[in-house]
Amino acid sequence: MNKADLTNVLASKIEITRHEAKAVIKTILETMTSALVCGESIEIRGFGSFSVKQYKSYEGRNPKTGEKTFVKQKKLPFFKPGKDLKEQVNENGKG
Numbered sequence: 102m103n104k105a106d107l108t109n110v111l112a113s114k115i116e117i118t119r120h121e122a123k124a125v126i127k128t129i130l131e132t133m134t135s136a137l138v139c140g141e142s143i144e145i146r147g148f149g150s151f152s153v154k155q156y157k158s159y160e161g162r163n164p165k166t167g168e169k170t171f172v173k174q175k176k177l178p179f180f181k182p183g184k185d186l187k188e189q190v191n192e193n194g195k196g
Contacts, residue, residue, distance in 0.1 A: 137178055147185040154179045
C-alpha cells in the first residue's frame, strides 16, 4: 500500500473527498516527522511506537574496494510494532 492507496481508503471509509483525505494524511505524517526530528517518541497503542536511535561513529569498509572508511555518528528512525499488530499479522498474514 502506498500513500495514494491510503488516501483512497481513508476517503471512502469516512466519506470525505480525496483532497481532504490527502490533507489529513499529510498533516499526520508532517506532525509525526516533526516530533521525531525534535527527538520525541510517538506511541500509538495497539499499532506500535516510533523513536529515534542514535548510532555511534565507527570504522567501516567500502564493500567494492575493501578500503577502510570512517562512518559518522547518525540518528535513524526506528519502529517497534505493538503486541496487537504483531498478533494480527501472525494470525491473518499470508505465508
